[in-house]
Amino acid sequence: MGHVGIIANPASGKDIRRLVAYGTVVDNLEKVNIVRRLILSLAATGITKITYMPEYYGIVQGAVESICSRHRPDMEFAAADICMTGTQIDSFHAADFMAQCGVNCIITLGGDGTNRMVAKGCRDVPILPVSTGTNNVFPTLVEGTIAGLAAAVVAKGLIAGPPAINPSKKLNIYKNGQLVDIAIVDAVVLNEPFIGSRAIWDAARIRRIVVTRGEPHNIGISSIAGNLAPVRPGEPRGADIEVGTGSIQLRAPIAPGLIERVPVRNYGYIEIGQVIEVNEACVIALDGEREVEIREGEKAQIELTFDGPKVIDAEAALRAAVAQGYSYINTN
Structure with a gap:
């Protein structure tokens, strides 16, 4: 059980600040790598469905296809039913669609701008913002494997509320x-x-x-x-x-x-x-x-x-989940 949304913005980490300042360029191949680790973590913890934002690079599809057959997850992948524009409005429409179709949390890959658009559409669905740049304040640098594990414990209902899920301004x-x-x-x-x-x-x-x-x-x-x-x-x-x-x-x-x-x-x-x-x-x-x-x-x-989106703290979510014994495997 568990349904997770993924919104990966192919344009994040490439704006003009990389020309007029000295920011790091985060290419889409690295985003594919991050999403691949997200998917493997979600699958290992029992998440059965991922709904993702369709975009011109095909980040999520590329991540799925690059997983070797031995690790290929048995889960459903569905593209959000939105009209693609190739602009930031796609993140808003994808978040809105995901909220309507019942995702339990949304993982975002992008910067402050991406998360602003997601915040406009996600309603009460908590988000886990993963930074893919050097000029961000709202999303944080979370390794993909850990982000997937944290999203899973939230999506499966093991964790709810602070300090794992916090309100924002x-x-x-x-x-x-x-x-x-x-x-x-x-x-x-x-x-x-x-x-x-x-x-x-x-x-x-x-x-x-x-x-x-x-x-x-x-x-x-x-x-x-x-x-x-x-x-x-x-x-x-x-x-x-x-x-x-x-x-x-x-x-x-x-x-x-x-x-x-x-x-x-x-x-x-x-x-x-x-x-x-x-x-x-x-x-x-x-x-x-x-x-x-x-x-x-x-x-x-x-x-x-103080009615911004609910935000998942990956470290706090995993600490709380471990305290409940979520990682124990029953061998009986």
Whole structure:
């Protein structure tokens, strides 16, 4: 028993930050290798069905085909019934389909942007985010075998709730009073008239930063918060930073290998439910990608909530499962 979803984004780990910064390129062959280990772990723990996101590279299909006949798993593989676009919206539609068809958890391979789209569609299904890049805050570096084992104990109902499955925060983005998007790590107000290139790498264009989390060891825009007002993922608060001429000159790793100077005018913590007003023409980037244009005369709001996706902590899940004796084999 047990039904697991896999969303592997073939485009993650390849954006423009690999050109303007020094991030690692994670190719799709390595993603196939990770998914192969996921599948073998899931099969060994009794998972009977995997639903996966179809995509142009065929990561999951390639992983299945590369498993030797001696280890070939006896399980059902089904592609999510979505209309493929080859864009980030596929991750949203795949997560939505998986939630509707009854998966018990979803494993994601991608970055903050991939997980933002999954968070918009996964509903109450817990996710296990596996990082496939160097510029990520939300997903973590989890070895594929371990990720598969952790997903299995959740999918089979052996583990439920903290500390193995934890709630997360998110930012709701409103435009003229209407909810238009979300972020799971940060919303960044940029001094730009239109979206243009999606990724952020130039700190000089930043006006304001609102984060759900930010720690000194992070890489990306949230590292600015991490070096001023650190916020852990489980804390019931966020941080708000106004960038501009002021008394603070901060250095932060806003991209791999890029330690930038950031002038800060003001900063502080914000509470759950607090709303930040944005009443100027700008672009708002969500989790590292420009997404929302605010034109002259329009108004935007950024609201911090604690109703983000449920997130599986692989280490905590396995510790709790072992405490229940899940790995024991009955030889009687």
